[in-house]
Amino acid sequence: MNLPIRSKTTDGQYLIGPNGETNVPGTTRLDTSTMPSNDTDARPLVRTFDVFDTLIARRCIEPSTIFVMVEKRSGLKGFSKARRQAELNVIKDTHDLDLIYAELAKLLDTDPLQLAALKAMELDIERENLIPIQENMTRVRHGDVLVSDMYLGHATIREFVKRAGLVQKVGLVVTNDGKKTGRIWPAILQNLRISEHLGDNAHSDVKMPEQFEIPSRHTRLSDPSKVENVLLQLGLRQLAELCRETRLRTWSENADLRFIQIIQANLNFPMMLMASIDLAHLVRKLKRKTVLFSSRDCDMWIPLFEEVARRMGVACDARYFYTSRQAKMAPSESYVDYARSLFTDDALIVDICGTGWSIAHMADRLGISRLPVYLLHKLPSAKSYEAMSKTPDSCQFFSLIGPAEQGVFNTLLEMCNYSDHGMVCDVRTIDDSAIPVFADDLRNEQEMAAVKAQMDTFHLAVSLMEHYDLNQILQLDKSSIVTVGSALYANLSQHQHLRHIYGKSHVEEETRVRGTIGCR
Known part of the structure; x- marks a missing residue:
């Protein structure tokens, strides 16, 4: 293979800074050790974490690449495009993977047995691509809470984070758009005090929790360096x-x-x-x-x-x-x-x-x-x-x-x-x-x-x-x-x-x- 490269250098900038700066958009740290506590508040003090691209990442980087892999492995032409469209068709309402695949069946005119096999294959390929974001995983403590906007269910997400190496006993809240709309935060705050939230999405994980006076940190470690x-x-x-x-x-x-x-x-x-x-x-x-x-x-x-x-x-x-x-x-x-x-x-x-x-x-x-x-x-x-x-x-x-x-x-x-x-x-x-x-x-x-x-x-x-x-x-x-x-x-x-x-x-x-x- 011959690469179309005209120069040995890239753009003249450091790929990693001379003093160790990685040019990897990372995590803005927040020291919560000196934050004031309210001794009269009986709610447990916890930290909350987003899951995908915060604690775990995909080896293939982009989520849509999973669909490309399913198409290649199954041999079903047009699967990747139809899978993306099926999710777009149901995303405005409450949905899960089963509903997405029910919509996909209409688009592909696929029989139930083949549809079940494709769904199982997608989950298998997701498992194969799981990798931990170790820097953020080490921050999680017993009693913390994971909060995810995702179409996958509790059992699947728990399996994924465990497979990636998370051993702490944590809570898990899964909604389709609870973080994006902000509606999940009042429900959590009724039971828990949050010292900080960590996530990769600037809107869902930073802007929205800050509207409820929840300290937030933005992590972009999953982005390519x-x-x-x-x-x-x-x-x-x-x-x-x-x-x-x-x-x-x-x-x-x-x-x-x-x-x-x-x-x-x-x-x-x-x-x-x-x-x-x-x-x-x-x-x-x-x-x-x-x-x-x-x-x-x-x-x-x-x-x-x-x-x-x-x-x-x-x-x-x-x-x-x-x-x-x-x-x-x-x-x-x-x-x-x-x-x-x-x-x-x-x-x-x-x-x-x-x-x-x-x-x-x-x-x-x-x-x-x-x-x-x-x-x-x-x-x-x-x-x-x-x-x-x-x-x-x-x-x-x-x-x-x-x-x-x-x-x-x-x-x-x-x-x-x-x-x-x-x-x-x-x-x-x-x-x-x-x-x-x-x-x-x-x-x-x-x-x-x-x-x-x-x-x-x-x-x-x-x-x-x-x-x-x-x-x-x-x-x-x-x-x-x-x-x-x-x-x-x-x-x-x-x-x-x-x-x-x-x-x-x-x-x-x-x-x-x-x-x-x-x-x-």
């Missing part, structure tokens, strides 16, 4: 939906950890997906059977690549290669033997970024020529390294992002792909089993929590791929892959806040490694 909207505009709908689902399913009260989660969901994961497709094409082209992913930066990458390779029909063995600049430039005899055992005629070396200096020296030490090396970002040669020892002509380099690329920073890319183990400084071999030897890890508790958050988010995104066929993305041509990958990388490179989270230990380790290999 700017990155997700760009992917939608490029025609990469399933990738946009996958990024959105990952974002909605994650949440942390800690601002740094939330920043990390969004970076992974909206920038790093889709960029690594682009690189995985590019790499799979290269593995097939070079007919390599062993793909060696360099530690530590490639730790998260392996399961993503394996899934992409499986879907693309590329058969290979992806392995974790214990390595570092220190291990390659000052190797023990044991490490040399370990590298020799891996650098076979079938092998392809993979790393996130680098100049290729240390791997070229390792290949040269082993007497290997034209060792294929894939770097997501191939950096230009470094003067300090070349002053020590020029890069041998022992490797054949391939990359997604070339050394001439401007406005991208490999340090931030490395930070986004940290592993939770220390740097490899050696490998010992026992009965053909490689035992890694790690240097002391200089990262503190806060940094390790950030690493865990980004690894958890990335692995979540990989696990969610099972819900998407992604065939359109997997068929992208090289030009489109580079265009999308470069745009994501350029935006990622604007997030200097990553240096605030990881910078101290990164500089300390870089200084130590350079000292060990004799680079000043």
